[in-house]
Amino acid sequence: MKGRDVYVIGAGMSSFGEHWDSSLRELIVDAAIKAIADSKIEGKQLQAVYGGCMASGLFAGQEHVGALIADYLGLNPLPSTRLEAACASGSVAMRNGIMAIASGFYDVVAVGGVEKMTDVSTEMASTTLGGAGDEEWELFNGATFPALYALMARRHMLEYGTTEEQMAMVAVKNHANAAKNRYAQFQKEITIDTVMKSQYVASPLKLFDCSPLTDGAAAVILASGDVAKKICEKPIKLIASSQASDSLALANRASFSSLRATQIAAKEAFTQAGIKSKDVDVAELHDCFTIAELMAMEDLGFCEKGKSGKMVEAGQTKIGSDIPINTSGGLKGCGHPVGATGVKQIVEIAWQLRGEATGRQVKNAEIGLTHNVGGSGATAVVHLLKKDF
Ligand code: COA
Numbered sequence: 001m002k003g004r005d006v007y008v009i010g011a012g013m014s015s016f017g018e019h020w021d022s023s024l025r026e027l028i029v030d031a032a033i034k035a036i037a038d039s040k041i042e043g044k045q046l047q048a049v050y051g052g053c054m055a056s057g058l059f060a061g062q063e064h065v066g067a068l069i070a071d072y073l074g075l076n077p078l079p080s081t082r083l084e085a086a087c088a089s090g091s092v093a094m095r096n097g098i099m100a101i102a103s104g105f106y107d108v109v110a111v112g113g114v115e116k117m118t119d120v121s122t123e124m125a126s127t128t129l130g131g132a133g134d135e136e137w138e139l140f141n142g143a144t145f146p147a148l149y150a151l152m153a154r155r156h157m158l159e160y161g162t163t164e165e166q167m168a169m170v171a172v173k174n175h176a177n178a179a180k181n182r183y184a185q186f187q188k189e190i191t192i193d194t195v196m197k198s199q200y201v202a203s204p205l206k207l208f209d210c211s212p213l214t215d216g217a218a219a220v221i222l223a224s225g226d227v228a229k230k231i232c233e234k235p236i237k238l239i240a241s242s243q244a245s246d247s248l249a250l251a252n253r254a255s256f257s258s259l260r261a262t263q264i265a266a267k268e269a270f271t272q273a274g275i276k277s278k279d280v281d282v283a284e285l286h287d288c289f290t291i292a293e294l295m296a297m298e299d300l301g302f303c304e305k306g307k308s309g310k311m312v313e314a315g316q317t318k319i320g321s322d323i324p325i326n327t328s329g330g331l332k333g334c335g336h337p338v339g340a341t342g343v344k345q346i347v348e349i350a351w352q353l354r355g356e357a358t359g360r361q362v363k364n365a366e367i368g369l370t371h372n373v374g375g376s377g378a379t380a381v382v383h384l385l386k387k388d389f
Pocket of ligand 1: 087122126129145146201207208209210211212213288336375
């Protein structure tokens with residue numbers, strides 16, 4: 001990675017779920033205070049804040065979230081900026097925090113992500129989320145996100161013989177991992193039958209193939225190498241940060257069964273870090289729908305194109321296997337508060353690399369990957385992190 005070394009020195013998150021008794025600001029303050037306490041720095045040592053949030057205006061009637069975060073954390077007059085890239089907002093905030101430190105502009109910054117999605121009706125939430133696709137060509141014609149990913153699933157099934165059962169296995173694994181994560185929205189294991197007998201949302205995707213609507217926040221503290229090495233016992237080094245874009249509308253893509261933005265971001269991330277996909281010990285992938293996890297496995301190089309269904313079927317992505325995927329429960333089991341997800345993925349990987357993922361710890365994890373997608377693939381962000389103690 002170019003520039004100065006950047007480390008995660010603190011991590012924290014709110015619990016994910018339906019929070020009737022917490023507001024948007026309470027969620028982000030909860031996560032940020034935990035991350036600051038974890039880092040052992042004091043709030044006054046922070047030099048800037050970067051916050052990911054997709055649609056607080058439509059979900060909660062609140063814009064200007066950057067200023068809100070600084071205000072309610074008592075950090076005024078610190079520069080505090082909101083970043084938006086749909087469901088990849090958190091990862092884009094992360095990249096901005098990384099670049100601020102790598103460039104030498106700041107030494108210690110906070111990065112957060114937040115979304116409060118459950119105060120509106122499901123119809124309103126679907127319409128709001130649909131705005132992350134092409135409003136004129138997709139949403140206006142009724143193509144919500146489950147519908148767009150259903151088209152990708154159909155194409156993957158046609159091209160590679162992927163089955164609904166294989167997609168169900170992704171959900172079963174991620175719910176099992178979530179049941180071991182006290183911050184997760186879903187705390188119960190499910191069976192393939194649970195998924196297969198659930199109602200179709202957009203065929204072939206059923207209720208249990210979908211990530212839920214979620215309230216939640218996550219935060220990390222980033223520091224330069226000098227600061228991290230002085231104050232942090234378990235620093236986690238960022239070894240790659242990459243982002244790529246593609247057409248907003250699915251119809252303009254060359255392929256429906258892979259995400260080009262993921263492939264490009266992955267290639268760049270592995271080049272930056274000088275490693276290969278086989279060197280990754282634990283990964284948090286963007287499983288907004290079960291088919292998304294399967295496509296990401298292929299696009300990131302964890303298996304050959306078309307082989308992800310078989311790999312999940314063989315249990316090769318469970319904790320204890322070669323490449324445990326979505327140990328937090330992923331978006332499917334842990335929940336998907338859209339603006340928070342990218343930062344939560346970093347929190348989970350930091351915990352894994354520090355050996356603190358109680359109940360779901362991957363043995364001897366040294367290198368972790370996060371993969372976060374905005375829209376149906378118009379933005380993709382990949383981060384690589386390494387244990388450095
Ligand atoms: N997975 C598993 N269970 C779910 C669930 C999901 N995705 N969504 C809701 N449930 C459960 C609820 O916990 C509730 O269970 P209970 O009756 O035991 O309490 C039940 O299903 C009904 O919940 P409700 O909130 O009424 O569901 P809904 O019909 O309003 O919403 C979806 C279901 C699938 C439409 C909604 O979760 C959704 O839109 N998901 C996709 C989100 C999305 O597109 N994100 C962006 C991706 S890019």
